[in-house]
Amino acid sequence: MVGGSCLCGGIRFEYSRAVTDVGMCHCSLCRKVSGAASNAVIVVPESDFKWLCGEELRQTFVKPTGWSTTFCRTCGNPVPQKLHGAAAYWVPAGALDDDPGLRIGGHIFVGSKASWDEIGGQAPQFEERPIPGASPRR
C-alpha cells in the first residue's frame, strides 16, 4: 500500500495500484493549485483507492468551465479527487507519504508553462495533452 495525507493530517488515504507514472501538468490552473511550476499527479483506479479518514474535510472548488480541485478544508492541501467520467482518482503525488516507486512519465501543457520554469529530465514533453500517435515536443 502507498499512503498519503494532507498537511494537517486530517485527511489520509491509501492505494494499492497506480495505472500511470507521475504526470507533470504545467498549465496555468495547475500552477495556481500547486503554487509551483507544475502539478504532479498519478491516476489510481477507484477500486484500488481507499480513504482512511477525513473524507468530510474535503472541499471542492469548481471553475465555471467545470475544471475542479479538491483540497483539505483545514490546511488547503490538494487531495485526491474523482476523475470526470472515469472510475478513477486523480492523486496529487506530493501528498504521498510513501515512495510510489514511479518516475515522471511526461510533461503536459508545456506550451503554457511559466517563463521561469526549466524542465529537467528525459520524460517526453507535450504542448498540451498527449495525442495518441503524435510525437512529443522533444
Ligand SMILES: [Zn+2]
Ligand atoms: Zn489538512
Ligand SMILES: [Zn+2]
Ligand atoms: Zn494542468
